[in-house]
Amino acid sequence: MKMSDNAESPIETQKEESQPPSDESTTTDDKKKIDVLLKAVGNTPIMKTKKWAVERGRTIQSLSQFISRFLKLDGSEQLFIYVNQSFAPSPDQDVGVLFDCFGSDGKLILHYCKSQAWG
Amino acid sequence: MSCCVLEEEDFRRCCLLLLQRSEQLSDGWSWEAVQGSEEGYLRKTALRPVAPSPARDQTGSGSDSGPPASCQSCPDPQGQEKEEEEESGLGASSDIAEDDEEDEDDGVCTVSEGSSQVLQYEYHILHSCSYAAPVLYFRAFTQEGRSLSLEEVWSSVHPNFRLRLQSSPLNTITLQEHPLLGQPFFMLHPCRTEEFMRPVLQAAQEQHRPVNYVLSWLSVVGPVVGLDVPLKYSTQLCPAAAPGSSTQPG
Numbered sequence: 001m002k003m004s005d006n007a008e009s010p011i012e013t014q015k016e017e018s019q020p021p022s023d024e025s026t027t028t029d030d031k032k033k034i035d036v037l038l039k040a041v042g043n044t045p046i047m048k049t050k051k052w053a054v055e056r057g058r059t060i061q062s063l064s065q066f067i068s069r070f071l072k073l074d075g076s077e078q079l080f081i082y083v084n085q086s087f088a089p090s091p092d093q094d095v096g097v098l099f100d101c102f103g104s105d106g107k108l109i110l111h112y113c114k115s116q117a118w119g
Numbered sequence: 120m121s122c123c124v125l126e127e128e129d130f131r132r133c134c135l136l137l138l139q140r141s142e143q144l145s146d147g148w149s150w151e152a153v154q155g156s157e158e159g160y161l162r163k164t165a166l167r168p169v170a171p172s173p174a175r176d177q178t179g180s181g182s183d184s185g186p187p188a189s190c191q192s193c194p195d196p197q198g199q200e201k202e203e204e205e206e207s208g209l210g211a212s213s214d215i216a217e218d219d220e221e222d223e224d225d226g227v228c229t230v231s232e233g234s235s236q237v238l239q240y241e242y243h244i245l246h247s248c249s250y251a252a253p254v255l256y257f258r259a260f261t262q263e264g265r266s267l268s269l270e271e272v273w274s275s276v277h278p279n280f281r282l283r284l285q286s287s288p289l290n291t292i293t294l295q296e297h298p299l300l301g302q303p304f305f306m307l308h309p310c311r312t313e314e315f316m317r318p319v320l321q322a323a324q325e326q327h328r329p330v331n332y333v334l335s336w337l338s339v340v341g342p343v344v345g346l347d348v349p350l351k352y353s354t355q356l357c358p359a360a361a362p363g364s365s366t367q368p369g
Contacts, residue, residue, distance in 0.1 A: 041318040061279040078283040080315050080339065085322035086330050087338040087353045088315075091279035101354050113318045115311065 030057025034099040035107040038067065041082070044114045045071050051107075056096025060089045067112055082111040123313045123320050124251035125332045127158075133333035134161050134244065137352070140334075144351050151243075153299055160299060161244040161333075166237050167259075167345050169275070237262055238275075242346050244333065245298060252312040253333050255340050256297055256304040269294055272305055272344075280343045292344075307340055315339050 033053040040046040047070060054063065060081055068079045083089050083102050099108040125133070134150060138161065141148035152159035243256040259267040259275075267275075272292060276284060284291045295306040316336060323330040334352055341348045 061277075064279060075282060078280065080318070082318060084353065085326075086319055087335050087348075088342075089338070089350070090342045090347060091277055092342070093350070097350070101350060111318060111322075113315070115314045 028057075029096070030055060030094075032056050032096070034096060034103065036063070036095060036099075037107050037109045039109060039111045041085075041111045041113040044112060047071065054095050056094060056099070058095050059091060060093045060095065060098075061091035063095060063110075064091065064112075071114070073114055077114050077116060080113045080115060082113070083108075085111050123317050125246070125253060126251060127246050127248065130246040130253060130333065131157065131159075133331050136331055137161065137334050137337075140352055144349055146349060146352075158299070160246075162242070163346075164239060164241045165346065167240050167275075168237050238267070240345060242341075242344075243297070243304065244337070247309055250309040250312065252309045252316075253336050254309045255307045255337075255344065255346075256295070257307075257344055257346075258302075258304050269305070275345060277342055277345065284343070305344075307344060312336060 033055050036052050036054045038047050038050050038052065047067070064079050064081055067081075068077070071079075073079060080088060083098055089098055095108065102108060138148055138150055140146075141163075146163070147165070148161050148163045150159055151162045238259050238261060240257060240259045245254050245256060246252075247254045259272065261267070269292070273281070273285065276292070291308050292305055293308065294303055296302070297304045316332065316339075319330055319335045320332070334348070337346070338348045338353070340346075
């Protein structure tokens with residue numbers, strides 16, 4: 001997995017061969033990126049890189065899988081993601097929509113928490 | 120930690136608030152009272168398509184830009200892995216690009232061969248005194264009126280949760296007798312509720328702002344079993360696509 005070492009800058013795309021990343025007029029809305037700030041809750045490990053540039057069309061589930069792998073959670077651990085520390089967005093929710101509704105200061109803050117398996 | 124439990128009176132109060140919002144949003148919840156008492160439960164029915172289709176069951180969630188969700192049928196071997204191809208544009212972002220692992224599709228699973236296209240789900244939210252938490256009961260029928268088996272229900276659990284739920288030592292979804300109706304319903308076990316509610320409640324306490332326990336809880340458990348909780352429950356005000364503008368305090 002390629003990862004940028006620069007934690008603070010938006011991650012530039014590396015595999016988009018046919019689309020110039022900077023020309024937003026030719027990219028679909030889904031490909032536009034929004035800034036996401038990930039904050040750990042409770043005993044959950046803190047991600048070394050907290051700020052990520054995420055395509056609007058990315059779902060919460062996809063982001064959750066990414067964080068889980070990044071944190072090397074084992075199969076029995078469930079990751080929960082919260083918006084406004086008040087509700088959990090649906091796994092199918094696009095982050096772009098969440099950003100539009102709940103973003104502030106140009107970023108969407110998501111809190112995440114790991115928990116042992118249900119039951 | 121007493122902040123993470125929900126007593127019955129607060130449960131009813133939260134349900135009432137949720138109900139009011141549901142009416143504003145035409146989301147379909149109703150309060151079913153037990154005759155002669157204040158006790159009752161929230162109820163909602165929903166139709167849930169299970170055939171392979173480009174549109175996901177996203178009623179009210181506001182997410183209509185999603186990629187096609189190919190149906191992850193149980194006997195579909197090639198469907199199990201790499202269902203993120205529709206999000207392959209995202210493979211371009213080096214930050215979150217794990218297409219090589221089993222990114223399960225978030226489509227709704229078919230129940231069985233030759234089954235009907237649409238299932239009728241019925242969801243009940245009850246209060247459990249012993250867990251001091253809300254509990255989700257549900258049942259589902261095909262259009263022909265056949266009720267779903269536990270296996271079929273498991274296969275329709277959202278892929279985001281399915282693996283973990285199934286790996287837990289106790290069955291998380293079990294067939295139970297409905298405490299008030301006495302009929303068989305599936306139930307999502309409440310024993311982890313406090314755990315996933317804690318971050319929400321602690322933050323609310325620290326920031327001195329109210330939170331609707333039932334709504335927050337529902338936003339977590341609902342999607343597990345195909346119950347969508349529209350974003351609008353949580354937005355006081357959703358700005359007209361103005362990135363960068365602050366919509367919520369804190």
